[in-house]
Amino acid sequence: MRVPRDSLAISFKEIRQLGRDPISLILTFMFPIVLIGIFIVIAGAFGAPSYNIPVAVADLDNSPASQVLVNRMTTSPIIRVVELLPTEDQALSLVQGGSVLGAVIIPQGFGQSLLTTGRAFVVIQTDNSKITTPTLILAAVNIEAQNLASTSGAQFGVKQATVSVIVRPISGRPPSGDQILPGFLGMITVLGAFDDIVNAITRERERGTFPRLLLSPVNIISIYTGKMVATVLLTVLRTTLVLIIFVLMGLTIHGNILLVYLTTALIAVFTLSLGLVMSARIRGSSTLTILEITLTFPLFSLSGVFQSPELLASGGRAIASVLPWTYGNEALRRVIYLGLGPSAIAGDLLILFVSSLVMMPISLMLSRRTM
Amino acid sequence: MRLKLLSDAIAVAGNELRQFRRNRTAILISLIVLPLFFTMTIGASSGGATTHFSPTADIPIAFIDKDVSTDSGLLLQSLRSSGDFNNLILGYREDNAVATLGSGKIYAAIVVPNGFEGSLNNNQTGNIILYADDGEPGVADQISSTLSRDVQNFNPNVVVQAETSGLGQIEVLQKGAVFSGFNVGLVVVLGLVQIFAAFYEIAGGISKEREDGTLARILVTPSGIASILLGKTLFDSLLTTIRTFTVLGIAVFLFGARPNTDVGTLLVVSLIISLLTMGFGFLLSAIRVGARAVVIIEFFLVLFLFAFSGLIIDSELLRGISKDISYALPWNYGFQILRRTVLIGAPLTSLTGYLLPVLGATVLFYVSAYGIFAFSRERLAF
Secondary structure (H helix, E strand, O other), X not given: OHHHHHHHHHHHHHHHHHHHOHHHHHHHHHHHHHHHHHHHHHHHHHOOOOOOEEEEEXXXXXXXXXXXXXXXXXXXXXXXXXXXXXXXXXXXXXXXXXXXXXXXXXXXXXXXXXXXXXXXXEEEEEOOOOOOHHHHHHHHHHHHHHHHHHHHHHHHOOOOOOEEEEEEEOOOOOOOHHHHHHHHHHHHHHHHHHHHHHHHHHHHHHHOHHHHHHHOOOOHHHHHHHHHHXXXXXXXXXXXXXXXXXXXXXXXXXXXXXXXXXXHHHHHHHHHHHHHHHHHXXXXXXXXXXXHHHHHHHHHHHOOOOOOHHHOOHHHHHHHHHOHHHHHHHHHHXXXXXXXXXXHHHHHHHHHHHHHHHHHHHHHHHHHHOO | OHHHHHHHHHHHHHHHHHHHHHOHHHXXXXXXXXXXXXXXXXXXXXXXXXXXXXXXXXXXXXXXXXXXXXXXXXXXXXXXXXXXXXXXXXXXXXXXXXXXXXXXXXXXXXXXXXXXXXHHHOOOOEEEEEEEOOOOOOHHHHHHHXXXXXXXXXXXXXXXXXXXXXXXXXXXXXXXXXXXHHHHHHHHHHHHHHHHHHHHHHHHHHHHHHHHXXXXXXXXXXXXXXXHHHHHHHHHHHHHHHHHHHHHXXXXXXXXXXXXXXXXXXXHHHHHHHHHHHHHHHHHHHOOOOHHHHHHHHHHHHHHHHHHOOOOOOHHHOOHHHHHHHHHOHHHHHHHHHHHHHHHOOOHHHHHHHHHHHHHHHHHHHHHHHHHHHHOOOOOOO
């Protein structure tokens, strides 16, 4: 009976302390807003209707078919033909110099080949040091070539594609950036919980109040449980804030909202448990924060925030499979995006719960040893 | 005068180095955790630099052949031999495959419908249906684009599918070097590790000295502010050099990376980016930013770099204010220099357009920091 009462007292102390520290209070709720703001910028760029990527075109054929292709490329919303050049070398040197991000070379005999064999090729050279533009240029040229086939195919002897792929996503919804949003909620939860641990333990150590707390007639289990309850409360508030922003952005939460709260609470509890282990050895708040940030950024690429861990190389997949956050992010996606129920995410939640249970005794043991 | 500046700077650098040597946590984070963790993450995510990596190769995908024809059999064979679909699972029915999607057992189902062979024989387009788990970010898009690319070259009249045996259409051939995901990631790691560490070491170090009271003592010593800035810069340049070699060592010997430039150029570029970040760190320290604020600024700096420096999406694709932010961030040009040297092998002398903003910003940061430090030197409490 004493443990829950003491834990509750500690959690109230934590919340009161945070309320009296305006900088920490602002920070704890500013993280979600800034992160989502940055995401909106990135998602906006990914989903932009036009890009105007500068490309050069060298039409070495000058046939009616090649001219139609060039005309199509000049009206493409993705690429912008900035130079029409007579030679391949000139086009390639522009790419190498960085003046354009891609060059399209229509080889000599392009039109003739289409008329006689129904097949032809164009060559593109892209600045492959860029991350996304080469794929976009390739896609744009492919689209225009396909359009040439479908609209003017008979005229130029182009055959239709042999096999086409019809994609049916299981959500039944068109592609969007919505799949990434649940991962962002997971990311915000992790960052928030890391910030809480810095507030909860290391800063208290720096102020000298932690030894006093330990000397009070309160069990260390109550202290840690109380801090955990405070983190869960803050996580609930952060989750609410993020969900409100999501809804304002037009995202529909397809699953049970309570499952979303349960998942973020479990992610926060695991992160806090790990933070307690780390804080037992690292005493300075700045050092702990910097270490947490250092660990956080690579972990995001491994735990499926931006892309599914299934798309990683075997080493990455192996690491992802032992990171409890991976399961948390997956559970959030399954609930928010696919609208699945508790049975679909029970395994994920169990992993998070068990991982926290494993971490807690370790942190208690380390804390006692370093007290 | 010059000799005194230099000897004072060396003394300050020596002091920094001694302090650093006594701080095990700092050594661990700066020289081991940061370079090792970032580089290993890139290696684990994208495979080595020399190995071919297809993101869809090992994803479990159901293959449901409702046509049961020679052509559908050839299509299965063609997909299996492409290297992009090594984990095609047979035996599912269409309805239970669709029901299984979302459970994590399979992530897509390829269905070859009845009449597939008939369509091909009649010179019509044969359709195949891809059910994809779009609850996993990127999976549906990746499988769909890889499958579309592979079937574009499918020719039912050829038993062994050649790589470019397209029947019709206009084929688009991509020319030029294609860089592995690891090499592209190496650019990001080389830049980020230096920015991350240099900023924390300079801004964090000075703010801690201010809180400990040692900064005021250093400022009242006969050493000039220029010596202090130079000494700290020398010390951090040494750490930058060690970090560069650590990252390169792991990348080259563990993951087979082959940067397209020499070690000297790589070191110079790393130092340029590090100096820019140090200058920014000095400027923030000059305006009395506290230790906690340093950490917060560091977090947002890295976030901004991720969003606006072409690390997730090329800055050329950004629009409006985000594009302006991207062009205003000098680190963006630093990453461009790294890309063009490490990947393309461009000599530094050809990159003046990128070098000028970086060097200009570095000078501006250092001069501003010096000015503010000098202006407020008399106030020992700062």
